[in-house]
Amino acid sequence: MDRLLERFWEYSAINTQSKSYTKSKPSSIGQAKLAKLLLTELTELGVSTSELLENGCLMAKLPANIEHPVPAIGFICHLDTSPDFVGKNVKPQLIENYRGGDIALGIGNVVLSPVMFPILHEMIGKTIITSDGKTLLGAENKAGIAEIMTAITHLIQQNIPHGDIYIVFTPDAKIGRGANNIDLKKFNAEWAYNLVGRGIGGLEYENFNIANVRIKIIGKGMLKESSKEGMVNALTLATRIHNQIPSQEIATYSIMDQGFYHLSCIKGTVDKTEMNYIICDFDEQNFAKRKRAMFQIAEEQGKDLHPDCYIELTVDDICYNMNKVVYKYPHVIDIAKQAMIDCNIKPNVQLNRDITHGELLAAYGIPCPNIFTGGYNFHSKYEFICLEGMQQAVDVIIRIVALTVQYVKFDRVAANQ
Known part of the structure; x- marks a missing residue:
């Protein structure tokens, strides 16, 4: 978890707040800065197919390391933080072995309280990360990016069997441009999972028409x-x-x-x-x-x-409700649920009230449900995440990869019978 935390700390230091009223792609310099940093990391990991597009979208492919055919899947996260709340000079603070009660943010002018946010009662004994009360934390996306990068590193270093895995970090998702920046000619995943800021176990495959x-x-x-x-x-x-x-x-x-x-x-x-x-x-x-x-x-x-x-x-x-597309491919949801169960996490199916890649990719016929990053209270100064929840998200990603390989085996056996 040390490297996972280091990544989150490093990514959070970069101001990637998107801007609504600009035609620039990406809409802010910070998103390009983070994308370049991630490109360097992926290249150093040996993911040689990494490419930073002109619009600021970072796309990469981790080639399969097994011979039999396995469906190509993807993991997606956005680079930007909300344009509606301060994302500059984020200063995370770490509370180890949380014992309950109020948490002072920064010098204490703002307090994160279990009275207002009862979910804190479930964080007893865990390591909590908050902002200093002056900005958002960026746990919705920076945690998701750190989790994907950590999972990919583990897959490579441990030589875990997998099919083709597409990795995509998009700019400007919070202003409705995210999935539109993806070059679908280079994204050949049969389905994907979008990591967004949801609490532990969060799973979404229905959303607003907007x-x-x-x-x-x-x-x-x-x-x-x-x-x-x-x-x-x-x-x-x-x-x-x-x-x-x-x-x-x-x-x-x-x-x-x-x-x-x-x-x-x-x-x-x-x-x-x-x-x-x-x-x-x-x-x-x-x-x-x-x-x-x-x-x-x-x-x-x-x-x-x-x-x-x-x-x-x-x-x-x-965007439109992604459920029409996702319901055609129930195995995509089944794999996500089973991965969570295998990691001792209870799936928490929720409705999504925000714009994410899932609903935008659905327009192209690609099922892409949302899975959790492990954080809470997004887009606000009360945003927080627990380190253990982030590690659980990493575990779920790795388990999804393994179950995708097994799904093909089981599917093939069923077909032969």
């Missing part, structure tokens, strides 16, 4: 003797539009499998205002209804406007 909605409002300012006939206040129209969203269906009040509308950004003046919404729903039909509802609201508020004024609405679908 769309971005952009609303542009052009108004007309007029503050002279009378504004009655000429003024159209874009800010007021934006307020009216938002007030038409069902109050109990905004993100604040949603839990588990409930869909929602989320106003992520609003900026502007009397003359011009822009709004950005995120629409999410697990159900395909409800997803479509929510999009139609946004058009209806905009149309209603845009009636009888001054000829120089208008409301423009565009919808961009980001």
Whole structure:
């Protein structure tokens, strides 16, 4: 676990926060820096097929070391941390043999408490890693990268039998570009597993359908003797539009499998205002209804406007529920579950409420469920991970590789019978 921790420490020191409003690929310099570091590590390990693409995506292939055919599988993790929370100057702190109670983050202005986060009760006796309370920790992705690198190192050094294994580290997953950066001509995995920030045993193969909605409002300012006939206040129209969203269906009040509308950004003046919404729903039909509802609201508020004024609405679908693809290949889930059970971990099947590679790769027909990295409270100053959970993730990766080899053997026997 010492090398696993060293890797996590080293990766966390690099600011890989993605940036939403840029066309650069990758969107931040730090992601390219981390990708180059990982390229060097993979090359030194002897993974000679490693390649850093122009868009910042790092792709590598560990060739099979056995003669009989085995399905090629992949392990994926993203390079970037969330653009919505501070990811610069991350300073992890280590709490060995946690004995319970509050954990002071940094100088103690922020406290990680089991009262607020009861999962800490399950961390007694373990080694916990937190931030200093000023930034996120980056345990969602930096831990996943460290776990994949550690597992690949173990497979190579111990000469464990395996088929072709594809390793992919993508930039800008947190702004919806992750899987789109993968060169599918070089990614010949039959299925893959995406390591994301989930607690020990986390397994996901259902996710939100997600769309971005952009609303542009052009108004007309007029503050002279009378504004009655000429003024159209874009800010007021934006307020009216938002007030038409069902109050109990905004993100604040949603839990588990409930869909929602989320106003992520609003900026502007009397003359011009822009709004950005995120629409999410697990159900395909409800997803479509929510999009139609946004058009209806905009149309209603845009009636009888001054000829120089208008409301423009565009919808961009980001991803769809991966379950349609994953359910066609039940063995992909079975192998992940069995790997966890073999490592004395109880699989915890969850619904995914975020954008990951799984749903984006599903668009290309590649099943890619999410498996845990061993951390909690992601994208916040309360983020933490336990070192033992990270090691368990490494063990699960190695076991998945072994079970994939065995799956082919069992499948072949069944076919012959």
